[in-house]
Amino acid sequence: MNALVVYYSEFGNTKQVADAIAQTCRASGSVREISADKLEASDVNNVDLLVFGTPTHMANQPKALSLVLEDLPKGILKGVRVAAFDTSFNMNWFVNLFTAAKPLNRKLRQLGGKQIVPPKSFFVADKQGPLCKGEIERAKNWAKNILTQYKCFPDPKQVT
Ligand SMILES: Cc1cc2nc3c(=O)[nH]c(=O)nc-3n(C[C@H](O)[C@H](O)[C@H](O)COP(=O)(O)O)c2cc1C
Numbered sequence: 001m002n003a004l005v006v007y008y009s010e011f012g013n014t015k016q017v018a019d020a021i022a023q024t025c026r027a028s029g030s031v032r033e034i035s036a037d038k039l040e041a042s043d044v045n046n047v048d049l050l051v052f053g054t055p056t057h058m059a060n061q062p063k064a065l066s067l068v069l070e071d072l073p074k075g076i077l078k079g080v081r082v083a084a085f086d087t088s089f090n091m092n093w094f095v096n097l098f099t100a101a102k103p104l105n106r107k108l109r110q111l112g113g114k115q116i117v118p119p120k121s122f123f124v125a126d127k128q129g130p131l132c133k134g135e136i137e138r139a140k141n142w143a144k145n146i147l148t149q150y151k152c153f154p155d156p157k158q159v160t
Contacts, residue, residue, distance in 0.1 A: 001029030001150060003049040008036035008065040011128040014053045014087045017139045021051055021085075024143035028150075036068050041076055049081045049150055050113060051143075052104060056088035056121075059098035061107075069104075075112045081153060082113030083120075083146050085139075090123040090132065116149040117142070 003025050007018035015035075022033040034043060036054075044050065054061045061069075084105035090096065101119030109115055120142050123132040 001025075001049055002047050003029060003031040003051065004043060004047045005031060005033040005051045005053075006036050006039055006043075007033070007053040008055065008062060008068075009053075010055060010062075013124050013129040013131050014055050016131060016136065017085065017087060017122045018051070018053045020136045020139040021053075021143040021146075024140045025049070025051070025147060028147050036065055039068055039072075041073055044072075044076055044080065047080055048155075049083075049146070050077065050108065051083045051085070051146065052108060053085045053087070054100045054104050056086045056098075056100040059100075061086075061100040061104050065104075066107075069107050069111075072111055077108060077111040077113035079155075080113050081116045081150055082108040083115070083117050084108055085120045085122060085142070087122050087124050087131070090121075096121065114153070116153050117146055 005022040007014045009015040025031045084101045086099045086101035088099045099121045105119040122135045
């Protein structure tokens with residue numbers, strides 16, 4: 001496995017979740033972790049798993065992250081298994097439907113990525129954090145689920 005974990009983070013909470021995911025994934029192969037503002041198309045070369053995280057801003061991904069994603073060439077994630085997450089407030093089931101992981105997941109799929117798990121939210125207690133109690137553990141468990149799906153899922157390059 002050659003994984004890349006990318007995060008966009010203003011106050012460090014999304015990075016903390018990304019760190020926990022990267023740490024868990026390292027048990028199964030090579031994992032690089034980078035901030036989205038440093039992401040270049042070449043970073044995705046030879047990557048077969050991309051986990052991407054963003055904070056939720058106004059029920060969407062931050063504008064700055066959308067611009068980074070817009071810059072990536074069409075089809076760049078062809079053959080890459082993808083998983084998207086966000087950090088957001090845990091409000092109620094209805095508001096929780098409108099978090100950034102969903103549009104981010106859609107964008108990763110538009111770029112050719114093969115979704116292997118549903119998009120996931122991790123919760124912060126306040127705008128600048130901290131993460132709610134137990135969220136790092138939940139992130140590690142989500143990463144284990146990603147690894148399981150990664151192994152089960154047929155290589156997207158071989159799926160016609
Ligand atoms: C401009 C702005 C808009 C936000 N809008 C939302 C929102 O619509 N829904 C939500 O759950 N959290 C919202 N938040 C809270 C963020 O989700 C929170 O700041 C983020 O999870 C922190 O992650 P970070 O430390 O990685 O930046 C907003 C925060 C900012 C700064």
